[in-house]
Amino acid sequence: MMNESMEDYLGAIYRLRSDRETPLPLSQLQEFFEFSRVSVHEMIQKMARQELVIYHPYYGVTLTDTGEKAALALLRRHRLWERFLTDMLAVPWDEAHKIACRLEHAASEKVTERLAGLLGEPQECPHGGPIPPTESLQRGEPLNHFKGGAECFILRIAPERPHVLRRLHELGLGPGSKIHVINQTPTGTQVKIGKDHQPIHLPMEISATVWVDTH
Amino acid sequence: MMNESMEDYLGAIYRLRSDRETPLPLSQLQEFFEFSRVSVHEMIQKMARQELVIYHPYYGVTLTDTGEKAALALLRRHRLWERFLTDMLAVPWDEAHKIACRLEHAASEKVTERLAGLLGEPQECPHGGPIPPTESLQRGEPLNHFKGGAECFILRIAPERPHVLRRLHELGLGPGSKIHVINQTPTGTQVKIGKDHQPIHLPMEISATVWVDTH
DNA sequence: TAATAATGTAAGGTATACCTTACATCCATA
DNA sequence: TATGGATGTAAGGTATACCTTACATTATTA
Numbered sequence: 001m002m003n004e005s006m007e008d009y010l011g012a013i014y015r016l017r018s019d020r021e022t023p024l025p026l027s028q029l030q031e032f033f034e035f036s037r038v039s040v041h042e043m044i045q046k047m048a049r050q051e052l053v054i055y056h057p058y059y060g061v062t063l064t065d066t067g068e069k070a071a072l073a074l075l076r077r078h079r080l081w082e083r084f085l086t087d088m089l090a091v092p093w094d095e096a097h098k099i100a101c102r103l104e105h106a107a108s109e110k111v112t113e114r115l116a117g118l119l120g121e122p123q124e125c126p127h128g129g130p131i132p133p134t135e136s137l138q139r140g141e142p143l144n145h146f147k148g149g150a151e152c153f154i155l156r157i158a159p160e161r162p163h164v165l166r167r168l169h170e171l172g173l174g175p176g177s178k179i180h181v182i183n184q185t186p187t188g189t190q191v192k193i194g195k196d197h198q199p200i201h202l203p204m205e206i207s208a209t210v211w212v213d214t215h
Numbered sequence: 216m217m218n219e220s221m222e223d224y225l226g227a228i229y230r231l232r233s234d235r236e237t238p239l240p241l242s243q244l245q246e247f248f249e250f251s252r253v254s255v256h257e258m259i260q261k262m263a264r265q266e267l268v269i270y271h272p273y274y275g276v277t278l279t280d281t282g283e284k285a286a287l288a289l290l291r292r293h294r295l296w297e298r299f300l301t302d303m304l305a306v307p308w309d310e311a312h313k314i315a316c317r318l319e320h321a322a323s324e325k326v327t328e329r330l331a332g333l334l335g336e337p338q339e340c341p342h343g344g345p346i347p348p349t350e351s352l353q354r355g356e357p358l359n360h361f362k363g364g365a366e367c368f369i370l371r372i373a374p375e376r377p378h379v380l381r382r383l384h385e386l387g388l389g390p391g392s393k394i395h396v397i398n399q400t401p402t403g404t405q406v407k408i409g410k411d412h413q414p415i416h417l418p419m420e421i422s423a424t425v426w427v428d429t430h
Numbered sequence: 431t432a433a434t435a436a437t438g439t440a441a442g443g444t445a446t447a448c449c450t451t452a453c454a455t456c457c458a459t460a
Numbered sequence: 461t462a463t464g465g466a467t468g469t470a471a472g473g474t475a476t477a478c479c480t481t482a483c484a485t486t487a488t489t490a
Contacts, residue, residue, distance in 0.1 A: 005477065026437075039478055041438065058437060058486060089329040102321035111314060114304040220447065241467075254448055256468065273456060273467060 001050070004105045007074055008033075009043055010052065011104075013063060014071035015158055023060030072132040077112050078104040079125035079132075084115060086126040093126040093174065094165040128156030128175030128211075140213035143179070144189055144204055152179050152212040164206055171200070179212060216265070219320045222289055223248075224258055225267065226319075228278060229286035230373055238275030247376075287347040292327050293319040294340035294347075299330060301341040308341040308389065309380040343371030343390030343426075355428035358394070359404055359419055367394050367427040379421055386415070394427060 012032050017024040030040045048055040052067035063071060081103040085096040107115070116122070116131075124130055140155040154177045157168060168174065172194060182190040182199050189207040190199050202210075227247050232239040245255045263270040267282035278286060296318040300311040322330070331337070331346075339345055355370040369392045372383060383389065387409060397405035397414050404422040405414050417425075 003476085035477095036479060037437075038439075038480080043477080085326070088333055089326060091326065091329070099321075099323065099326060103318065106314075106317035106321050108314065111300070111304060111306065114306070118303055218446085250447095251449060252467070253450080253469075258447080 002070065005043070006047060006052070007070075007105055008101075009047060010063070010067060010071040011074050011078070013053065013061060014068070014075060017062075020068075021062070023054075023056045023062050025060040028060075073109075073112075074104055075129075076116075076132040077107055079129060080112060080115050080119065080122070081107070082125045082127070083119050083122050083131075087119060087122075094169055096126055097165065124156075124175075126175075127158070128154065129158055130156075140211040142208050143181070143191075143202065143210040143212050144184065144207035146181055146189075146212055147184070150180055150182075152181060152214055153177065154179065155211045155213050157210055164209055167206060168210070173210070217285065220258065221262060221267070222285075222320055223316075224262060225278070225282060225286040226289050226293070228268065228276060229283070229290060232277075235283075236277070238269075238271045238277050240275040243275075288324070288327075289319055290344075291331075291347040292322055294344060295327060295330050295334065295337070296322070297340045297342070298334050298337050298346075302334060302337075309384055311341055312380065313377070339371075339390075341390075342373070343369065344373055345371075355426040357423045358396070358406075358417070358425040358427050359399065359422035361396055361404075361427050362399070365395055365397075367396060367429055368392065369394065370426045370428050372425055376424070379424055382421060383425070388425070 009029070012029055013024055016028050016032060026037070026040050026044060029035075029044075030037055033040070044053060044055055044061055047053045047067070048061075051064055052070065053061040053063055055061050078100050081100040082093075082096045085091040085099055086093050091099065122131060143152070146152055154173060154175050156175055157165065173179075177193070180192040182192060184190075185201070188201055188203040188205075190201055192199050224244070227244055228239055231243050231247060241252070241255050241259060244250075244259075245252055248255070259268060259270050259276055262268045262282070263276075266279055267285065268276040268278055270276050293315050296315040297308075297311045300306040300314055301308050306314065337346060358367070358369075361367055369388060369390050371390055372380065388394075392408070395407040397407060399405075400416070403416055403418040403420075405416055407414055
């Protein structure tokens with residue numbers, strides 16, 4: 001009924017959507033997976049038939065209750081494995097994500113819960129993302145929406161894409177990093193970071209995936 | 216180049232073969248996987264083309280050096296995950312095997328070695344099988360070949376099949392268990408176990424997969 | 431409102447890994 | 461040495477998940 005491909009779609013839909021109600025355009029999934037429009041469309045139809053998603057043609061997909069539950073369980077597994085990899089095996093946080101993408105498909109409910117116990121029921125993954133079932137308590141907003149004040153802190157990086165992670169790593173940015181926001185531009189966000197006085201332009205691609213808050 | 220199916224075949228060939236030289240008949244693989252003759256044949260041809268195995272028509276397959284190396288790496292991953300599951304997550308040893316079958320495909324060399332470190336470089340899996348690269352130091356022989364004396368001890372169970380594990384579990388047998396061998400029969404082995412005075416007949420299927428030694 | 435861009439979908443193709451049926455070949459042994 | 465059982469293999473089929481090309485429909489905007 002449910003296989004790895006479908007789980008990957010579920011996870012992507014959950015992470016890429018802006019909120020619970022607004023449908024996620026298929027074009028976003030297409031870009032995320034780098035699959036063709038046709039392939040994404042086929043898979044979404046299939047998932048709609050299985051009542052994991054509701055498909056609104058020309059608008060996008062939303063998760064059904066079943067779909068959301070499955071996505072949350074998946075995300076929990078994913079983030080617990082990330083914690084295991086970083087905390088117990090000292091794998092760098094940007095690598096842990098990729099490995100967890102494979103492990104998340106290969107662990108039963110029981111194993112997952114025992115893993116959570118072993119790790120001391122952690123509340124956050126190494127990227128700062130909440131570990132479900134507490135996703136609803138989510139704080140912050142994407143950096144490209146931040147209008148609050150000049151200063152904010154990175155809460156988490158989502159969704160995690162290899163080149164975004166690499167770039168953030170180069171910039172020395174991660175959960176907890178302080179960012180001084182100068183202004184929003186149509187192509188991204190002007191910021192100052194660390195001890196640099198030179199402003200840096202973070203392209204939308206990055207700016208939209210870094211979740212920040214004022215504290 | 217190498218995917219999960221092929222890894223499963225490599226693992227099966229490594230575990231089912233009696234020794235390094237004697238080819239493993241394809242019928243054994245067919246029976247193990249419960250695949251059709253044609254499917255097994257196709258896959259073996261493919262693996263032969265990739266020089267993972269040498270195929271001797273009408274006799275069977277042997278692993279090439281490359282194939283054996285890959286099989287050993289796989290077995291190491293498998294058994295380390297088993298140890299992790301039993302030692303750190305308290306998963307019963309007969310369940311651990313099944314879960315490890317999925318995890319073994321999803322761990323890089325690096326993660327595997329860190330896992331080995333975390334577990335304290337264990338030398339044996341929970342079933343008593345040596346964790347490669349020390350497989351060469353393998354002791355014992357299958358119970359159905361045991362002619363030594365009346366008494367022997369279970370070293371390990373190999374290859375692990377669900378119903379064999381279940382049956383052994385029912386009998387209270389595992390690595391270290393003492394077995395009193397009465398005699399070998401064409402269909403299996405007559406034994407006495409535990410405090411029972413009544414002899415029990417272990418069918419060949421089980422008798423051939425339990426490795427024993429006198430100490 | 432007409433043109434353009436985005437999205438949907440039909441048709442047909444690829445690769446993987448399985449299947450069945452049918453027939454060919456080899457090996458052991460009676 | 462003839463034969464039956466085991467093994468090989470050709471032909472064609474299924475399902476999954478991807479692909480491209482081509483054309484249809486809808487939404488946006490100029």
